[in-house]
Amino acid sequence: MEHASTHAVPAETNTGIDNRKVGIWLFLGSEVMFFASLIGAYLLTRASAEKPAEIMQNAVPLISVNTFVLIVSSLTMVLSLAFARRGNQGSMKLALLATILLGATFVTIQFAVEYPRLNSEGLTMDGNPYLFGSTFYLLTGFHGMHVLGGIIWNVLVLLKAMRGAFSRENHAGIEFAGLYWHFVDLVWIVLFTLIYLL
């Protein structure tokens, strides 16, 4: 079986910066605008009517825990990169696995616990008050799908790591997956405040 190279391959560049990394950052910049449009729609809905305060207030304890879960996952993701840079393969894989499990915990709590609870309390996609439900589910669901995408990306990175694809010199794959993962965490940090605390 052919083993993936662990040597750093010189990155293609037109600007002096790795093209792939420029691409990732441009993608994240476009994602900012995407989320901004949904946040704008949510805030406009909020400007038209009060949010269902009691329902949202009840959600805060569990969502606070979920926020903490995502923050811990950001730590494990960045630790995975740090371990890769130190050539500590075992810890790198362990930290990646922890990131995947924490991400899975986040989406499970959101989709399988929180959404059904909110639905049962009357916060639905097609109900009142004033489209709050539809903008809420669209925004948080869109973010949740991003977390799901990040989990899949991290699983693929972990599989590559298991085949020995990363080393002290060659760890760009972990760095790129990490940039996306931290971005998803960063967006949730903003959403948590805007949706649940304000």
Next chain:
Amino acid sequence: MEKAHSSGIGRYVAVFVGLGIITAVEVALGAARVINLDPGLLVLVLLVMSAAKAALVAMFFMHLRDDTKWFSLIFIFPFLLSSLLIFWTVFERLG
């Protein structure tokens, strides 16, 4: 030219602790209302704390602090543009 990254685990843990503390204070102020702040001031405080957390993640976990400033520009420009558009639209709606 990209600068060398610091892979200091201690620094990452310190940022994580900072994020945890700010989140706890946010929840205490915004949800538990442990201090009775003026609503306008509370909104401002919560937004500043949220921005501080986002900045910590971007600067240290995403390494914008150590990387080329082009990445900061690519990332921050859409933030500023979208914030401007959102505030403009919402204030126009409220006004």
